[in-house]
Amino acid sequence: MKRPTLEVVAARAGVSKSSVSRVINGETTVAPQIRDVVMQAVHELGYVPNGAARNLVTRRTDTLAVVVSDPPQGVVSDDPLFSAVVRAVSRELETAGKRLVLMLAESDQSRTRVEQYIAGAHVDGVLLVALHGTDPLPAALARQGLPVVSFNRTSAQDVPYVALDNAGGAALAVRHLLERGRRRIATITGPLELHEARERLDGYRHTLRDTGRRSIVALGDFTRASGAEAMRQLLEDDPDLDAVFAANDLMAIGALRTLHQAGRRVPEDVAIVGFDDIEAASYTTPALTSVSSPMADQATAAVHLLLSLIDGGPTDPVIMPNELVVRESS
Amino acid sequence: MKRPTLEVVAARAGVSKSSVSRVINGETTVAPQIRDVVMQAVHELGYVPNGAARNLVTRRTDTLAVVVSDPPQGVVSDDPLFSAVVRAVSRELETAGKRLVLMLAESDQSRTRVEQYIAGAHVDGVLLVALHGTDPLPAALARQGLPVVSFNRTSAQDVPYVALDNAGGAALAVRHLLERGRRRIATITGPLELHEARERLDGYRHTLRDTGRRSIVALGDFTRASGAEAMRQLLEDDPDLDAVFAANDLMAIGALRTLHQAGRRVPEDVAIVGFDDIEAASYTTPALTSVSSPMADQATAAVHLLLSLIDGGPTDPVIMPNELVVRESS
DNA sequence: GCGAGGTGAGGGAGCGCTCCCTCAAAGGAG
DNA sequence: CTCCTTTGAGGGAGCGCTCCCTCACCTCGC
Numbered sequence: 277m278k279r280p281t282l283e284v285v286a287a288r289a290g291v292s293k294s295s296v297s298r299v300i301n302g303e304t305t306v307a308p309q310i311r312d313v314v315m316q317a318v319h320e321l322g323y324v325p326n327g328a329a330r331n332l333v334t335r336r337t338d339t340l341a342v343v344v345s346d347p348p349q350g351v352v353s354d355d356p357l358f359s360a361v362v363r364a365v366s367r368e369l370e371t372a373g374k375r376l377v378l379m380l381a382e383s384d385q386s387r388t389r390v391e392q393y394i395a396g397a398h399v400d401g402v403l404l405v406a407l408h409g410t411d412p413l414p415a416a417l418a419r420q421g422l423p424v425v426s427f428n429r430t431s432a433q434d435v436p437y438v439a440l441d442n443a444g445g446a447a448l449a450v451r452h453l454l455e456r457g458r459r460r461i462a463t464i465t466g467p468l469e470l471h472e473a474r475e476r477l478d479g480y481r482h483t484l485r486d487t488g489r490r491s492i493v494a495l496g497d498f499t500r501a502s503g504a505e506a507m508r509q510l511l512e513d514d515p516d517l518d519a520v521f522a523a524n525d526l527m528a529i530g531a532l533r534t535l536h537q538a539g540r541r542v543p544e545d546v547a548i549v550g551f552d553d554i555e556a557a558s559y560t561t562p563a564l565t566s567v568s569s570p571m572a573d574q575a576t577a578a579v580h581l582l583l584s585l586i587d588g589g590p591t592d593p594v595i596m597p598n599e600l601v602v603r604e605s606s
Numbered sequence: 607m608k609r610p611t612l613e614v615v616a617a618r619a620g621v622s623k624s625s626v627s628r629v630i631n632g633e634t635t636v637a638p639q640i641r642d643v644v645m646q647a648v649h650e651l652g653y654v655p656n657g658a659a660r661n662l663v664t665r666r667t668d669t670l671a672v673v674v675s676d677p678p679q680g681v682v683s684d685d686p687l688f689s690a691v692v693r694a695v696s697r698e699l700e701t702a703g704k705r706l707v708l709m710l711a712e713s714d715q716s717r718t719r720v721e722q723y724i725a726g727a728h729v730d731g732v733l734l735v736a737l738h739g740t741d742p743l744p745a746a747l748a749r750q751g752l753p754v755v756s757f758n759r760t761s762a763q764d765v766p767y768v769a770l771d772n773a774g775g776a777a778l779a780v781r782h783l784l785e786r787g788r789r790r791i792a793t794i795t796g797p798l799e800l801h802e803a804r805e806r807l808d809g810y811r812h813t814l815r816d817t818g819r820r821s822i823v824a825l826g827d828f829t830r831a832s833g834a835e836a837m838r839q840l841l842e843d844d845p846d847l848d849a850v851f852a853a854n855d856l857m858a859i860g861a862l863r864t865l866h867q868a869g870r871r872v873p874e875d876v877a878i879v880g881f882d883d884i885e886a887a888s889y890t891t892p893a894l895t896s897v898s899s900p901m902a903d904q905a906t907a908a909v910h911l912l913l914s915l916i917d918g919g920p921t922d923p924v925i926m927p928n929e930l931v932v933r934e935s936s
Numbered sequence: 937g938c939g940a941g942g943t944g945a946g947g948g949a950g951c952g953c954t955c956c957c958t959c960a961a962a963g964g965a966g
Numbered sequence: 967c968t969c970c971t972t973t974g975a976g977g978g979a980g981c982g983c984t985c986c987c988t989c990a991c992c993t994c995g996c
Contacts, residue, residue: 322725325726326662327727328659328727331658332659359688362692362708366710375723376708376709380696380700393705395609396656396657398657500889555886559859559889560889561891
């Protein structure tokens with residue numbers, strides 16, 4: 277039950293190892309009759325080249341790592357967008373003929389393991405999904421001399437990234453609420469140690485400031501429960517508010533519930549806009565208006581950037597635009 | 607910028623390659639002073655063993671593939687449970703010191719690529735997530751002589767699996783509705799070419815039959831839209847029905863919306879129970895009663911089964927129990 | 937004091953592949 | 967007809983590691 281090697285195929289076909297290798301790798305300097313006899317031997321024996329041997333000598337693996345750096349509770353990987361990202365990346369790599377190794381780095385221990393693995397020449401490049409701008413992993417990986425692309429803005433030097441236009445998206449949401457004639461527009465933020473959250477807050481603030489309005493801010497942490505709680509607090513602090521921009525959809529959904537319980541009608545009394553446009557945004561009653569972050573496109577762009585980096589191509593950061601999806605809640 | 611090899615480390619430490627290898631691999635037959643001098647050389651040089659070379663000679667890769675066999679529209683991988691499964695698998699492999707290669711097989715072409723990859727000795731085993739019992743991939747992979755575990759029941763011979771107790775879960779739901787005093791209990795099924803869907807339907811039927819009641823069945827395909835449509839049809843066919851068991855939560859959410867539009871109150875007029883207990887089930891208004899499928903536990907069990915198989919251990923199929931999570935909709 | 941047994945280091949083959957180099961054969965030019 | 971160029975096959979080194987085997991040395995028993 278031992279798998280055949282190049283040598284066995286060569287013997288069967290009556291040619292040299294080199295010729296078989298040439299055929300397998302699709303080189304053109306092979307006479308057709310040799311090609312045919314090799315292919316037949318390959319099929320008869322069910323030969324498939326050994327990956328490890330090939331990797332060893334070529335110093336390539338055609339494998340890219342997707343590293344998700346994330347606390348155990350899972351800000352990223354519990355996110356409904358996680359699977360969309362993984363799928364998009366997977367498809368793109370498929371097209372490029374590459375493989376995907378997925379690694380979750382949830383603790384310092386696993387972070388070390390990730391670094392070891394990367395250092396072990398198992399992959400040709402790394403796509404890093406880390407929300408914290410201060411995450412030490414991007415820099416650590418880049419130091420290995422391996423191509424690294426970040427799925428978000430990162431403070432690490434020399435790590436190209438693909439980011440959302442978070443501030444722009446928030447501005448989109450707030451301007452939409454202004455156009456709807458809303459006067460007192462509050463926001464529920466994400467955890468401010470995250471880029472995303474800060475940028476979305478900034479976008480909200482700047483847009484309001486331009487109109488001379490005052491910010492009304494409640495802190496959340498991107499979870500549904502925190503959205504509900506923040507909404508309660510907002511209602512208490514400022515009972516007259518007539519609109520809320522939540523920095524993500526989960527918190528918007530939580531806020532929706534609080535408003536419902538408080539007897540406020542949405543959107544008549546209070547309009548609400550979320551961010552991310554997750555699947556569940558269209559399930560709520562009323563359906564949620566949301567800033568759509570094109571996660572799949574972002575993932576595709578990140579893969580392209582990484583492949584380009586590996587080929588020594590250009591490595592300019594990419595900023596993805598957002599669009600507003602208007603539904604019933606505003 | 608070339609990475610150091612075993613030989614370089616050996617030279618630096620003034621010992622043989624063998625000794626360095628022994629230290630690296632934690633063998634005990636090494637004198638402490640040799641161990642120390644080797645470790646120091648390793649740290650000074652930042653040595654990390656080359657994975658390909660190691661894989662080549664040991665014929666192990668410490669890597670397992672998770673293969674998701676799924677049509678492009680993505681019944682599985684769009685599922686909210688997908689990321690939960692991936693995370694659970696990833697964590698479990700992390701604990702076991704293994705790596706995870708994720709492959710989506712969405713077309714015949716990519717299926718071939720998967721087979722090639724598996725045949726290329728890149729992985730030690732395969733965890734297969736394929737919903738269609740008739741999927742050719744399980745058998746094809748098992749034929750490679752590599753350990754394969756299916757995440758669902760499969761018709762392939764000799765492929766151990768970890769499955770949900772779908773019929774039991776459906777029975778749980780229906781019995782709950784009966785206990786609530788419901789008389790006319792309908793069901794919305796999933797696509798019947800899937801095991802899951804058939805088994806859940808069977809569970810519904812058997813439980814009702816035991817009470818002498820008649821089945822009321824509408825076909826869905828596990829999507830929210832199909833749930834909404836099936837619900838419309840049920841209301842038309844049997845306006846007096848007072849309960850619905852939907853074979854998954856997405857369809858239950860669709861049905862909820864239809865009922866809302868039709869002016870039926872939930873649960874007063876019509877009670878509804880879903881299946882899977884996805885995150886969104888608790889967001890709906892009213893919150894959805896659902897049969898909880900312990901996906902994370904199932905994933906963990908599957909990984910254990912696979913690891914056991916690789917070690918030549920027992921390979922009995924595992925059936926996971928469900929429990930009912932009662933919320934507001936019933 | 938000597939041989940047997942045990943401990944632990946070193947030497948080196950070989951995993952399966954690629955790729956450089958050599959060389960044979962064929963074809964074309966002078 | 968000879969010489970040179972071109973085309974394409976074969977030979978073999980070597981990628982970095984593990985693991986078997988050998989062998990030196992030490993300890994212990996008689």
